[in-house]
Amino acid sequence: FPPQPDRVAIVTGGTDGIGYATAKRLARLGMHVIIAGNNESKAEDVVSNIKEETLNPRVEFLYCDLASLTSIRQFVEKFKMKKLPLHVLVNNAGVMMVPERKTQDGFEEHFGLNYLGHFLLTNLLLDTLRASGSPGRSARVVTVSSATHYVGELNMDDLQSRKCYSPHGAYAQSKLALVLFSYHLQRLLAAGGSHVTANVVDPGVVNTELYRHVFWGTRLVQKVFSWLLFKTPDEGAWTSVYAAVTPELEGVGGRYLYNEKETTSLKVTYNQKLQQQLWATSCQMAGVLNVT
């Protein structure tokens, strides 16, 4: 990929796993990388490791708890005080199959953190993204979903899974919502004529700590056969990095990417009415203006 010395990126969850590998790769390309995360205990080591390995001094950590709408707003305020442009936003952070619990604002955790947190973050950063994209050099929103979205169901009457909670179902719903979000965002951006694109990526099955809440048997398989069945975090980051910087995707949005190739997502994700419905509901939940 071409060097990106004058570009700025935010990577959520960039202290671990795929996010860490993504942040490091973008830093290696010369980007100013801001890691947005809640893992403060690791932040200092992570930042100094990336700086050392990439010889790029422009790597920093800014606290952002995606399970708190207030924290997200504070993060955006702090970021905006830096008066930096923003060329790439990687919505990467996530949790998987956690027991039933709620975010600070009372949303089911997968929905609230994986989906709604990124929905708010992206909305609050759209003005900066719009101002930073230019003809032939668009700003990019890259959202990390998962193949799990293929078995997801969006339950508009019970987005918080109150009637019946299944950790897998709630994770799948959050990843499905991210695909719908990304497609609708792309349509909004294109309709507004802005030089910002939105794509969604599936990293594949990657050997990270995301699996900490799954059944112990699966954990065992991960430990023993990771070399055979799982991608490394560096390999898992590849599609995110591709979507963030490849010249092949200049001006191109609304794609679902797996192994750096466009592929089709679940049929229902192309339902524009549902995309719009989810967007409108999310605006209410996150307290942002619905501009559609």
Ligand SMILES: NC(=O)c1ccc[n+]([C@@H]2O[C@H](COP(=O)([O-])OP(=O)(O)OC[C@H]3O[C@@H](n4cnc5c(N)ncnc54)[C@H](O)[C@@H]3O)[C@@H](O)[C@H]2O)c1
């Ligand atoms: N690992 C896989 O096989 C796989 C497969 C498909 C999709 N994904 C997706 O890739 C993304 C990255 O996952 P990973 O595998 O690197 O997992 P990981 O557990 O290694 O990393 C997740 C990151 O999210 C951050 N995070 C968690 N809660 C947060 C919060 N409240 N606020 C801010 N940050 C928070 C963590 O601190 C961590 O940095 C996730 O969105 C996940 O759904 C992973």
